[in-house]
Amino acid sequence: MTGLRGRAGIAGGALIIAALGGFAIPAATTTAPALAATTPAQGTDVSSLQHPNPTSTIDWSAMASSGMTFTGVKASEGNYYTNPYYAGSVAKSYEADAQQAVNAGLYVTPYIFANPYPGNGTAAQQADYGAAVIKASTSPAYSGNHMLPVTLDIEPDPYVNQESNSNACYGLTQSAMQAWISQFITEIKKDLGTSKAPIIYTTADWWNACTGNDTAFSADPLWLASYGVTNPGLPAGWNNYTIWQYGQGTVGGISGIDENEMGPVLQVARAGTAIGTVRLRTLNSLAGQAVTYSATGLPPGLTLSAGQITGTPAAGDIGHQYTVTVTPSAGAVPSSISFTWIIHGAxxxxxxxxxxxxxxxxxxxxxxxxxxxxxxxxxxxxxxxxxxxxxxxxxxxxxxxxxxxxxxxxxxxxxxxxxxxxxxxxxxxxxAAANTGFTGLVRQVGGTAKCLNDPGAATANGTLLNLYTCTGGTPQAWTTVQDGTIRAQGKCLTVFHSTTVELYACASSGSANQQWRAGTDGELVNAQYGTCLYFANASAVNGSKPTMSACQNSTSQT
CATH class of the missing domain: 2.60.40.10 (Immunoglobulins)
Structure with missing residues (x-):
């Protein structure tokens, strides 16, 4: 690592230990939507953030009793940080979260927080680093029945200011980000085996912006983060999510913890148009176990085979909504999957x-x-x-x-x-509007009643204006044009650097600093700055130069 990203030396990794979604989404507390007729499998995810001190523990039995069936446990970040609570350490009193969760009957996905910013190791190095944590002798066996695929946590760069819309894509181009993700997945499969396709955790906005709507990973399980909605938008390429992180709440006695469920909740399809493949998954199938599925309530034209729904909804079946119930083979979690399917027209x-x-x-x-x-x-x-x-x-x-x-x-x-x-x-x-419109004088109302003047009827860009006794001559002939400009000698009344008033060539592409409107008290208000044409003295002498000032009902304003 280099520069500001050298956070590995911070005690406990204090700034790099957030659970999934800790940086991706504004904090929110919501409840899962009730579209489904059956309760989806519920889950959570943890990191060292859930251990305020080395000896604090998570009550995994309470987690299971509260209805949790799966959890993500942070394993590593980049090539510089290992979560000490993933595998635990007896010598340092660190609890082994992954093993304790498995012991409580939960399915576990170890997750690797990616940091593609240059200087944090290549994609392959970060995959190798995380795999070493997952395969450590003190970790639960990755091949165990309750071990889910590894999760690649790829989301906005947590070390930039999201509020100021700083680069959330780690300084990579879209094509470079595509390559980075592909290289990570190739390497993690080499490290951990190909029997369990890695899960991708992300947000739709980040994915579409930083990968350029890449669809190359649509066959991989999606863990979607989207808070405060009933039907989350999907990243490009996916037709449904496998897991949805929908909010935060209190679970197993821990407040502010991420809440997740298995999907899908809602599907939509256009009548007469083939759907994209909808893949069904259970915790068991994710863990590499054989699961079969049967379904009732599918829209006409759709079929289920080998855990995948495909087909074309009937052309005339517009406006219908179906409740689809999928039943996995015995012992699978969840035991039933129910969701709504809406058929719409063109x-x-x-x-x-x-x-x-x-x-x-x-x-x-x-x-x-x-x-x-x-x-x-x-x-x-x-x-x-x-x-x-x-x-x-x-x-x-x-x-x-x-x-x-x-x-x-x-x-x-x-x-x-x-x-x-x-x-x-x-x-x-x-x-651009032609140089036509009403032509007349621009007077200082209520003060000297003198006129805005173009000295010598000059036409050079940057000509400074002044106030002068009204003569009605060419230097004081101002034309109000339909595009909002005020012109003299074919040049526009212009405000530069917020205060300087001068003549300048009318911008062919338009410019707000050349547009004016009448104020409530007869002032001339500039569109860009919202300030008024102003003279410092209501009794200004000939040659006094105008400036801009906050609008007020004042005799010194034109």
Whole structure:
């Protein structure tokens, strides 16, 4: 490790010991949603964080009694930190969490917190480092019936400021992150065997942003972290999660501990379109044991075989919801899996085509949306990338007065309550307004009544303005243009560095520091800074230069 990431020397690894999700998601306390007709298998995950001092222990029997059937136990981080509580140490009074959990009847997945930031070891080195902890002579046998696959914990970099949107991808490009994950999984399979496919713990936002929506790992079990929702969004490539970390609560006498359950809870499919494979798993099958499955309630057109649901929902089966119950073979945990399956129709958003509008011209445009799910499920329509000054309502009508010239990429999306969705993208060019409009004087109202003046009718960029006795001549002829600019000699009234007022070439792509509006007391308010054109003295003499100041009902403001 190098630089600020050299945390291994901190006593107890105090800053690198969080349980799964400790850095990925804001703290929240929720309850598991009640979509399923049966109670999913419940689980938790722990690290040294659950041991406030070396001799503190976790009551694993209480965990089991509270309904927990599985747990994650942190094994390592990067190539620099071993969780002393994974295997434990009699000499140092560290409890062996993995073994104690197995003894209490829980299934255990050792998890490795990845730190791909350069200087923390390669992907293969971090896999080897974690595998050594998992295979240590003091650890429970990885081949045991209650040992689940190892989990790769890959989430936002905990050592950057998430609030300021710092690089959460460890400084890697999307392709480099894809390669890193692939190399880790290849190496961990070499270290621990290929009979148990590694579990991937992540969040949808992080995965899509940092791997570029990579779908190469969709066959691996997904441990999804998503709090405060009833139907979590999935990372690219996965059609369902195996485990869902849905919140935090009090479990086995420990407060603020992660809560997890096995899935899936909800599935959605489009009528007449083949579904992506939905893989069913139990704790037993994850542990490498043979499990068979049977199902009732599947939508027509779908079948279950070898633990995988595939097929195409019937074309006319729009708007129907099914309760699917899957029964694994005897002794499996969970003993029953129940979830809802919704069949929706096609939702189409029609592009209005690329648009061109002159700045300052009113706009009213409806984006056409067709939804087979019918009037009972009206779509909600949203848009991103609209030119400044324009908005879209939930019915898809875009209105407003565009102010900023330029070319904008507009993305319109629609979705309904049955999870049907569609989108379209088009460009909207806002052309600069012509140098036409009402022309008149800009006076200091209530003070000297003198006029804003362009000395010598100058046209050079950076010409400083002043206040001067009104003459009505060319230096005092200001044109208000429909794009919100105020112009003289074809140049725009401009604010630079928040206070300096001058003439400058009108920006072809628009600029908020060249846009003005009338204040409630007749002031001129700049759009970028929200401040008013101002003279320091209500009785300003000829040649006094304007500046910008907080708006107030004052005779010194124009």
């Amino acid at each position: 939702l189409t958003v029609t592009s209005p085509g690329n648009r061109t509008t002159t700045a300052g011209t009113p706009v009213s445009l409806r984006v056409a949306v067709s939804d087979q799910d019918g009037a009972s499920y009206p779509p909600t329509i949203t848009a991103s990338g609209l030119p400044p000054g324009m908005v879209i309502n939930k019915s898809g009508v875009i209105t407003g007065w565009p102010t900023m010239p330029g070319t904008y990429t507009v993305h319109v999306s629609a979705s309904d309550a049955l999870y049907a969705s569609g989108s379209t993208t088009f460009t909207w060019t806002i052309a």
